[in-house]
Amino acid sequence: MAYVALYRQWRPQDFDNLIGQEPISTTLKNAIKTGKIGHAYLFSGPRGTGKTTTAKILAKALNCEDGPTDTPCNQCANCKRINAGTAMDVLEIDAASNRGIDEIRDLREAVKFAPVDARYKVYIIDEVHMLTTEAFNALLKTLEEPPAHVVFILATTEPHKIPATIHSRCQRYDFRRIRVSEIERRLMDVAEKSSIDATAEAVKMIAVHADGGLRDALSILDQCTAVCEGTVTADAVRNLLGLVGHEWIWKLMEAVGDRNAPEVMVLIDEVIALGKDTRQILIELALHGRSMMLYKAVPDADSVQMYSDDKKVLESQCAKFTYDEIVNMIQTLQLAANEAKWAAEPRIALEMALLSLCRRTGSDTVEGLLERVKALEALIQGNGLTALIPSAVKAEPVRNVESASSNLAQKKQVVKPKPQESTEPPVQISGTPEEIWEAVLKDLIASGKRSVHACLAQGRITLFNDNQVTVEFTSVFSKERSEKDDYRTIIEKILLQLTGRQVRLNCALASSPSAAKAAKPAGTGKDEEKVHPALDAAIKIFGGRAIKEEKDGEA
Numbered sequence: 001m002a003y004v005a006l007y008r009q010w011r012p013q014d015f016d017n018l019i020g021q022e023p024i025s026t027t028l029k030n031a032i033k034t035g036k037i038g039h040a041y042l043f044s045g046p047r048g049t050g051k052t053t054t055a056k057i058l059a060k061a062l063n064c065e066d067g068p069t070d071t072p073c074n075q076c077a078n079c080k081r082i083n084a085g086t087a088m089d090v091l092e093i094d095a096a097s098n099r100g101i102d103e104i105r106d107l108r109e110a111v112k113f114a115p116v117d118a119r120y121k122v123y124i125i126d127e128v129h130m131l132t133t134e135a136f137n138a139l140l141k142t143l144e145e146p147p148a149h150v151v152f153i154l155a156t157t158e159p160h161k162i163p164a165t166i167h168s169r170c171q172r173y174d175f176r177r178i179r180v181s182e183i184e185r186r187l188m189d190v191a192e193k194s195s196i197d198a199t200a201e202a203v204k205m206i207a208v209h210a211d212g213g214l215r216d217a218l219s220i221l222d223q224c225t226a227v228c229e230g231t232v233t234a235d236a237v238r239n240l241l242g243l244v245g246h247e248w249i250w251k252l253m254e255a256v257g258d259r260n261a262p263e264v265m266v267l268i269d270e271v272i273a274l275g276k277d278t279r280q281i282l283i284e285l286a287l288h289g290r291s292m293m294l295y296k297a298v299p300d301a302d303s304v305q306m307y308s309d310d311k312k313v314l315e316s317q318c319a320k321f322t323y324d325e326i327v328n329m330i331q332t333l334q335l336a337a338n339e340a341k342w343a344a345e346p347r348i349a350l351e352m353a354l355l356s357l358c359r360r361t362g363s364d365t366v367e368g369l370l371e372r373v374k375a376l377e378a379l380i381q382g383n384g385l386t387a388l389i390p391s392a393v394k395a396e397p398v399r400n401v402e403s404a405s406s407n408l409a410q411k412k413q414v415v416k417p418k419p420q421e422s423t424e425p426p427v428q429i430s431g432t433p434e435e436i437w438e439a440v441l442k443d444l445i446a447s448g449k450r451s452v453h454a455c456l457a458q459g460r461i462t463l464f465n466d467n468q469v470t471v472e473f474t475s476v477f478s479k480e481r482s483e484k485d486d487y488r489t490i491i492e493k494i495l496l497q498l499t500g501r502q503v504r505l506n507c508a509l510a511s512s513p514s515a516a517k518a519a520k521p522a523g524t525g526k527d528e529e530k531v532h533p534a535l536d537a538a539i540k541i542f543g544g545r546a547i548k549e550e551k552d553g554e555a
Contacts, residue, residue, distance in 0.1 A: 007218035010190050011053055013074050013083070018057070019186050019214055020178035021050050027173070028054070029070035032061055037068065038171045040143050040152040042128075044159035045175025048213025051155040052092075054175075055124045056082060059090045062151065063118035078118050089118035093125045101134040108142050111150045121150045128154040129161035136163050144169045177212025180204070186214060187221055191232075196225055198232035205237045208307075244276050244284045250313055252281075252354070253288055256329075257320030261358045268351060278346035282337040282353065289330040296323050329357055433464040436498060437471075443494050452490055455482050459507070468504040469495065479507045 012018050015025040031037060041058070043051040060072035060079050072079050081087035093107070107123065115121045125131075131139070143152055143166065154170060156162060184207045191198045198221070206224070210217035220241070224232045227240055238245050248271050255263040271281060287307035294306060295314040308314060321329070336353035340346035437460065444453035456471070458478040463470035473479035481487060488505050495503050 005219070006190060006194065006222040007215045009194075010218065012050070012057065013060075014072055015054075015057055015061075015070060018050055018054065020182045021054065021175055024054065024173045024175065028058060028061075032068050032070045035068075037062065037151065039146050039150070040170040041154065042159070042162070042167065042170035042172040043153065043155045043175060044172065045157070046177055046212055047157055048210070048215030048217075049175040049178060050214070051175055052124065052126060054173075055122075055153040055155060056090075058153065059087075059120075059122040059124070059151075062120045062122065063087075063089065068119070081117070087118065089115040089120070090122045091124065093123065095125050095128045096130045099130045099132055099135060101132065101138050104131070104135045104138040108138065111142060111146055115149055119149075122153065123150065124153045124155065126155045127157070128166075129156045129158045133163075136166055140165055140169070178214050179212075180207045183207040183210055183212075183214055183217045187217055190218065191221065196221070196232065197230065198224070199234060201234040202232045202237045205234055205241075205243070209237075209241055209243070242275075242277055242280055244271060244281050246288075246308060246310075248276075248281075249284050249288050250308075250317070252285060253292075253317055256354060256357050257317055259358045259360075261355055264354050264358060265351070268347075268354065272347065278350050279337055279340040282333050282340060282350055286330055286333040286337065289326060289333060292318050292321065293323070293326045293330065296321075296326060325360060328360070332357060433461040433469075436464065436495075437461045439498055440491065440494050443498070444490075449490060452482075452487055454478075455487065456491070462508070463506075464503075466501060466503075468506055470506045470508060472508045472510045474510050476509060479509050483507045 015029050018025045041055075043054060045051055057072065060074070060082050061070060062068050063078045063082065064072040065076040065078055066073055074080070074083065078087065082090050085092070093103075111121065111123070113121075146152065152170075154162075154166070159167075159172070159174075184203055187198070187203045187206060188200075190196075191203070202224070203221075206217050206220045210220065220237070221232070224237055224240060228236045237243075248267070252264065252267050252271075255267060268281075272278065284307070291306040291308040292314055295311075296318045299315075318326070332353050336349045340349040343349050441453055441456060444450070444456065455473075455478040458475045459471040459473040459482070461469060462472050471482070473482070482491070482505070491505050492503065495501075495505075
């Protein structure tokens with residue numbers, strides 16, 4: 001008989017044996033007990049967390065000869081056929097290879113027929129997000145109102161790629177990553193029942209590397225049994241997975257903490273010579289940095305899973321860094337890991353990251369400033385220059401970081417006095433309204449507000465008194481634009497500066513040809529009356545004059 005992989009041998013056969021998905025199994029069991037069986041389910045979550053397994057258990061629960069029941073017997077003919085994958089009424093479809101509209105049309109025709117042996121026809125569509133848009137559209141009506149004997153179970157690792165119209169027709173269940181402790185217990189149970197000798201450290205390393213997927217963990221354990229002739233050890237797992245190992249990571253972090261760049265370069269050369277992947281080194285350094293960050297913030301957080309759980313090592317290495325330095329270190333390592341993924345020479349990214357961490361100064365934090373002050377005081381005392389230290393510093397040294405931080409915060413909160421505004425009155429002019437208007441136009445040109453000048457050049461003052469000024473425009477656009485709040489504010493401000501009076505701008509439209517003619521600026525005669533309006537506006541904005549083009553034969 002052919003060998004069967006561990007994850008297939010030990011696949012859960014009922015809801016009670018599902019690992020890490022208790023909320024989902026409880027909900028489905030209660031739905032079966034009360035007869036509230038949905039016509040379509042959507043199972044989403046990371047790989048290896050039990051989506052397809054749960055779908056098959058649900059199919060058995062619906063079609064068991066003792067059912068529908070929340071505890072399938074696994075002994076009747078229907079349960080055995082489903083376990084063996086030979087049931088004609090439970091169809092498992094791979095959407096990655098059957099993703100077209102033709103396959104979905106065939107499915108729509110097949111669902112009309114009654115089950116052959118079972119109570120329900122169950123369609124399990126795996127990786128359903130791979131279906132095309134046309135296939136999804138063809139499935140919509142059938143998925144919404146299938147025959148009473150049909151149940152759809154859609155499984156996906158990328159639910160965001162599924163149309164909202166499909167979501168709304170299904171009951172969605174989100175499968176979470178399985179905890180490391182739960183994977184450890186399952187691996188130890190499988191190892192014991194399969195006569196596999198594995199150390200606790202090796203099992204924990206597999207559980208951590210599985211990243212929440214029980215199927216991946218069982219596959220790694222299966223692979224380790226083929227590599228190891230006897231006991232599965234941590235070294236065997238580390239070599240199989242290409243992991244760097246805690247010892248090398250601790251040595252590198254120790255050298256970085258001591259800012260010992262030569263030692264860092266030697267360690268990098270040795271660990272790469274052992275065949276370790278450069279990006280894996282950066283990832284494990286970042287994971288160790290996370291352990292240091294959590295220990296620095298919450299030393300007693302034993303419930304949080306960490307890469308490094310040796311408290312002595314964490315305490316020793318955390319003493320070499322401030323909290324801000326640890327956070328900055330993690331960010332640097334993660335950026336370097338991303339760069340190493342695409343770099344032509346990943347080793348350069350590793351060396352740059354670690355050397356930059358060795359050269360950290362920490363001068364941007366209060367702790368870094370205190371370290372520099374202490375170093376300077378030690379240097380002065382060692383050279384016999386104690387007399388140069390100010391007496392205030394000797395009498396009142398900085399006691400701790402908190403007091404320094406509070407002093408720094410108080411200094412930052414000091415409000416600088418506002419500079420006194422100039423009391424000199426603006427230069428004012430007096431004259432006729434036309435002269436004032438010319439001064440306004442010149443001020444707009446001088447201040448670079450040519451667009452405002454282009455609008456105002458189309459108008460002329462018809463009324464000017466103590467509280468308002470009325471301007472008539474020849475163009476509807478110029479009038480309406482000048483009335484806007486932004487242009488109005490600019491014009492009224494210039495008038496205030498020129499006249500010393502707060503006046504209100506009123507805009508009107510010229511109603512007679514004579515008024516329109518009067519609003520035009522002085523020209524050069526007959527030729528200027530023929531200038532195109534667009535050219536006239538350009539001249540007003542940029543200056544200059546229009547030159548009439550001479551035709552051939554003209555003098």
